[in-house]
Amino acid sequence: MKHFFTLLSHEIRMLLVSPATYVAATAFLLFMGFMFTGMLESYSKEPQELSPAYVFFQFFWLPVFFMVPLLTMKSLAEERRLGTIETLLTTPITTTEVVLGKYGAAYLLYLTLWGCTGGFFYILQKFSGDIRFLDVGPLIGGYTFVAISGLFFVAIGIFTSSLSRNQAVAGIICFVLLVAVIGGTNYLADSAWLSRESLDPLKDAVGYMQVLSHRDDFTRGVVDTRQLLFYLSGTVLALIFSILGVEAKLLHS
Amino acid sequence: MPLRDRTVETTTTISETTPPPDTPAIEVSHLVKTYAGVTAVSDISFRVEKGEIIGFLGPNGAGKSTTMRILTGYLPATSGSVSICGVPVASRPDEVKRKIGYMPENNPLPEDMRVSEYLYFRGRLKEVKRRQLGPRIDEVLELCDLKRVRHKIIGKLSKGFRQRVGIAEAILAEPPVIIMDEPTIGLDPHQIQIVRQLIASLRGRMTVIISSHILPEIEMTCDRVLIINQGRVVAQGTPADLRREILGRSIYEIEVQSDPAQLLEAANAVEPTLRLSTETEPDANGFRTIKLTTERDDDLGEELLRALLARNLRVRALSRAHATLEDVFLAATRRSWDVRSEDLRKK
Numbered sequence: 001m002k003h004f005f006t007l008l009s010h011e012i013r014m015l016l017v018s019p020a021t022y023v024a025a026t027a028f029l030l031f032m033g034f035m036f037t038g039m040l041e042s043y044s045k046e047p048q049e050l051s052p053a054y055v056f057f058q059f060f061w062l063p064v065f066f067m068v069p070l071l072t073m074k075s076l077a078e079e080r081r082l083g084t085i086e087t088l089l090t091t092p093i094t095t096t097e098v099v100l101g102k103y104g105a106a107y108l109l110y111l112t113l114w115g116c117t118g119g120f121f122y123i124l125q126k127f128s129g130d131i132r133f134l135d136v137g138p139l140i141g142g143y144t145f146v147a148i149s150g151l152f153f154v155a156i157g158i159f160t161s162s163l164s165r166n167q168a169v170a171g172i173i174c175f176v177l178l179v180a181v182i183g184g185t186n187y188l189a190d191s192a193w194l195s196r197e198s199l200d201p202l203k204d205a206v207g208y209m210q211v212l213s214h215r216d217d218f219t220r221g222v223v224d225t226r227q228l229l230f231y232l233s234g235t236v237l238a239l240i241f242s243i244l245g246v247e248a249k250l251l252h253s
Numbered sequence: 254m255p256l257r258d259r260t261v262e263t264t265t266t267i268s269e270t271t272p273p274p275d276t277p278a279i280e281v282s283h284l285v286k287t288y289a290g291v292t293a294v295s296d297i298s299f300r301v302e303k304g305e306i307i308g309f310l311g312p313n314g315a316g317k318s319t320t321m322r323i324l325t326g327y328l329p330a331t332s333g334s335v336s337i338c339g340v341p342v343a344s345r346p347d348e349v350k351r352k353i354g355y356m357p358e359n360n361p362l363p364e365d366m367r368v369s370e371y372l373y374f375r376g377r378l379k380e381v382k383r384r385q386l387g388p389r390i391d392e393v394l395e396l397c398d399l400k401r402v403r404h405k406i407i408g409k410l411s412k413g414f415r416q417r418v419g420i421a422e423a424i425l426a427e428p429p430v431i432i433m434d435e436p437t438i439g440l441d442p443h444q445i446q447i448v449r450q451l452i453a454s455l456r457g458r459m460t461v462i463i464s465s466h467i468l469p470e471i472e473m474t475c476d477r478v479l480i481i482n483q484g485r486v487v488a489q490g491t492p493a494d495l496r497r498e499i500l501g502r503s504i505y506e507i508e509v510q511s512d513p514a515q516l517l518e519a520a521n522a523v524e525p526t527l528r529l530s531t532e533t534e535p536d537a538n539g540f541r542t543i544k545l546t547t548e549r550d551d552d553l554g555e556e557l558l559r560a561l562l563a564r565n566l567r568v569r570a571l572s573r574a575h576a577t578l579e580d581v582f583l584a585a586t587r588r589s590w591d592v593r594s595e596d597l598r599k600k
Binding site: 003006007010014018084086087088090091094250251 | 322325326327328329347350351353355356357359361362363364365366374375377378379380422
C-alpha cells in the first residue's frame with residue numbers, strides 16, 4: 001500500500017486538470033438545481049407532508065444512473081486503450097493499488113459533487129429564514145446514505161471499466177448494472193412469481209437488497225447494519241472483480 | 254552457432270539478498286509462451302552479462318515484444334524460467350520490477366501531463382527518494398535533450414520528443430537493466446544519433462536490451478545481436494561473428510565484358526572454390542555484373558584482377574562486397590524458414 005497515496009494524488013490531480021470533470025460537475029449541479037427548484041415550487045403551491053430533504057433524496061437514483069458511469073468509465077478503460085497500463089504495472093506497484101487508487105479518486109469526486117448539493121439547503125434556509133426547512137435529521141441520513149451506497153455504485157463503475165478498453169462500452173455496462181441493482185431489486189420484490197410460499201427465503205433476500213427502501217430507512221434515521229454490510233460486501237466484491245478483470249486481460253491478451 | 258542447441262545452466266541456488274558478482278544480468282532458459290494455442294515464443298534461451306548492450310532483431314511477429322514483456326514480469330510465461338540479476342521473475346516479480354526500466358512498444362504516455370510532472374510521478378512510483386528525484390529529473394532531461402520541453406504537455410509533443418520522454422523515463426531510476434522495445438522508431442536521423450549516443454553512454458553501467466528493425470542501428474550500438482524468428486533464436490553473436498558464421502564466404506562483384514563461363518574459368522585458375530552466384534544480362538556496352546562467391550576469407554581481389562587482365566578480358570570494376578547485418582538477418586530468417594518447412598514435410 002506504499003504507492004496507494006502516490007496513485008491517489010495523481011488520479012485526483014488528473015481529475016482536477018481535466019475539463020471533462022468540470023463539465024460533468026456543472027451539468028450535475030444544474031440538473032440537481034432544477035430538481036430542487038421544481039420541488040420547492042410544489043411546496044409553495046400547497047403544504048406537503050414530507051420535509052424537503054426527504055423528497056430531495058427520493059430522486060437520488062436519477063443522477064446516480066448517469067453520473068457514476070461518466071465518472072468511472074474512463075479510469076481503467078483509458079489506461080488500457082493508451083497502453084499506459086503496461087508502464088504502470090511494470091513499476092513496483094500491484095494491480096490492487098492501481099484499482100484502489102482509481103476507485104478512491106472517483107469516489108472522492110462523487111462525494112464532492114454530492115457535497116455541493118448541500119449548498120441548496122443552505123440557500124433555502126438563508127432566504128426563507130425558516131429553520132423548519134433545514135430538517136437536520138433526514139439531511140444527515142440522506143447524505144450518509146449517498147456516501148455509503150456510493151461506495152458500491154462507484155465500485156461497480158470501476159469494475160465495468162476494467163472489462164473493456166472502450167469507454168462507451170464500459171459506461172453502458174455500468175448503466176445497465178446500476179439499473180439492475182437499484183431498479184431491478186425493487187421490481188423483483190414486487191413481482192408476483194416471488195410471492196409463492198416455496199420462494200419465501202428468496203423473497204426475503206431480495207427484500208433486503210432493495211436500495212430504494214434502504215434510502216427510506218436512512219432518511220428516516222434508521223441505520224441498519226445489514227444494509228451497511230450489503231453495501232460494504234458489494235463494494236469489496238466489485239473491487240476484487242475489477243482487480244481480477246485487469247489481471248485476466250493480461251493473462252489472455 | 255544457434256543458441257537453442259546450447260544448454261544454459263540455470264543458477265537456481267542464489268542467496269536471497271546479494272547475488273554473487275558473476276550473476277548474469279539476464280538469464281532466460283527454455284522460455285515458451287503460447288497465446289490461445291498460438292506459440293509466440295518457443296524455447297528461447299540466452300544470457301546477457303552485466304553491462305552488455307544487446308540487440309533483438311527479428312521480423313514482425315517474431316516474438317520480440319512478447320519476450321521483452323515476459324522479461325519485465327508484465328506477462329507470465331507458459332513455461333521456462335527468466336531471472337534478472339539472479340532474481341526469478343515468476344516468483345519474485347516485485348523485486349524484478351525494481352531492477353528494470355522498461356519502455357514498451359509504441360511508447361504509451363499519458364496525453365494530459367507535463368513532461369516534468371510525468372517524470373516526477375514515475376519517479377515516485379519507482380521508489381526514487383523524494384529528495385533525490387528533483388536533481389535526477391534534471392539530469393535525465395539534460396541527458397535526453399528535453400530541457401526545452403520540460404513544461405510542455407506530453408500530448409502536444411512531436412514523436413521524437415515523446416520517444417525521448419519514454420527513454421528518459423526508462424533510465425530515470427537508474428535500474429541495472431533497461432529494456433526498450435523499438436526506441437528509435439519514428440525518429441529522424443539526428444535524433445537517432447542522440448539516442449544512439451545515449452545508449453552507448455550507458456554501456457558498462459547498465460545492461461541494455463533494445464529491439465529494432467533498423468539493422469545499422471543495432472550494428473552500431475550493440476555488443477551482441479540476437480536474431481529471433483518465429484519465436485526461436487536463429488542466430489546470436491557479435492555482428493562480425495554473425496556475418497562470418499551465417500554467410501561464411503566472401504563475395505566479389507565484377508563488371509566485365511565477357512561470357513560468364515569464360516570468366517569463371519579464369520577465376521578458377523586463381524581460386525578453385527570460386528562459384529558463380531548471380532549474373533546479369535549484358536548492358537548497352539556489353540558489360541555484365543557477375544557475382545562470385547568463395548569460402549576463402551582473405552582478399553583475392555588483386556590476383557583475380559591480374560588473372561582477368563592477363564586473359565584480355567575487359568574489366569570495368571571489381572569489388573569485394575561486405576556482408577551487412579541485413580544480409581545476415583535475411584539469411585538467418587530464411588534459414589529458419591527452411592527448417593520450418595522441412596519440419597512440416599517430415600510430418
